[in-house]
Amino acid sequence: GRPSVRDAIATWARDNRVALRTHVVTDVEALLSARSSGESVVPATIALISGTGSIAWGRDATGREARAGGWGSLLGDEGSGYALVVSALRAITRAADEAVPLPAYAASLLEELGVVDLPELPAKLARMSRHEIARLATPLCTRFAENEVAVLLDDVAVQLARLVICVARKLQLSEDDYELVLGGGVLNGVLSLQQQLLVQLAAADLRPHSTRCLTDVAGEAARLAVTLAGMNP
Known part of the structure; x- marks a missing residue:
């Protein structure tokens, strides 16, 4: 994903307090982690x-x-x-x-x-x-x-x-x-x-x-989020 797009999404997530920490990845990066x-x-x-x-x-x-x-x-x-x-x-x-x-x-x-x-x-x-x-x-x-x-x-x-x-x-x-x-x-x-x-x-x-x-990209993204948070999947 383009840095400008990632930055915009991360800013939106931070401003709307979606989570304590945010890490924006593309769908292909989520698959790569699976x-x-x-x-x-x-x-x-x-x-x-x-x-x-x-x-x-x-x-x-x-x-x-x-x-x-x-x-x-x-x-x-x-x-x-x-x-x-x-x-x-x-x-x-x-x-x-x-x-x-x-x-x-x-x-x-x-x-x-x-x-x-x-x-x-x-x-x-x-x-x-x-x-x-x-x-x-x-x-x-x-x-x-x-x-x-x-x-x-x-x-x-x-x-x-x-x-x-x-x-x-x-x-x-x-x-x-x-x-x-x-x-x-x-x-x-x-x-x-x-x-x-x-x-x-x-x-x-x-x-x-x-x-x-893999069809469940959202599920892979959730598992990646757990990993990035330093937790066991």
């Missing part, structure tokens, strides 16, 4: 989120951290749910321009958006938040197995793998050196994407030692 129990855990963890945005963040045994992605939609949130839906909609508009059949998912996706006539699409999207658009990614992927969606998912898997690979290389990790923690609606909601992601990482000789999906 280590597996047991003594066999590998020393490094990489957290990967694909939801409204996309980001990978890693920490090794020495406490060194590295990140990749998280630049926002203007600079690139490739691999995010938002980017996936926008790519699907662009495929629809390209097909309309070229007067070829629309992708098989077009009717359902436009119905989800409440768009009856395609020319209404730009105005509809302008009234929606990035989060609202990103929420369409999971139903898009789970309802359709056509080639059009498969191609979109292939690209998402490549982009997400790139983020993990960037972090792993910055931390000088090798295959089986790290645990991969997955978060966000897209990664948690689409099993085939998880599988494709692991295929991409294996092709780069950077398959993780283990992989976990």
Whole structure:
């Protein structure tokens, strides 16, 4: 998270006496703190989120951290749910321009958006938040197995793998050196994407030692708060 945003949230929490002490972290940092129990855990963890945005963040045994992605939609949130839906909609508009059949998912996706006539699409999207658009990614992927969606998912898997690979290389990790923690609606909601992601990482000789999906980010944040307060979880 940007320091200016963290400072603003911390100031609000302090002014409103939310707690005696405050420590502002991002959702990916909360996931990064969610280590597996047991003594066999590998020393490094990489957290990967694909939801409204996309980001990978890693920490090794020495406490060194590295990140990749998280630049926002203007600079690139490739691999995010938002980017996936926008790519699907662009495929629809390209097909309309070229007067070829629309992708098989077009009717359902436009119905989800409440768009009856395609020319209404730009105005509809302008009234929606990035989060609202990103929420369409999971139903898009789970309802359709056509080639059009498969191609979109292939690209998402490549982009997400790139983020993990960037972090792993910055931390000088090798295959089986790290645990991969997955978060966000897209990664948690689409099993085939998880599988494709692991295929991409294996092709780069950077398959993780283990992989976990975490949906309770709020719970992980609470456990992190307990840890930061110097208490036993």
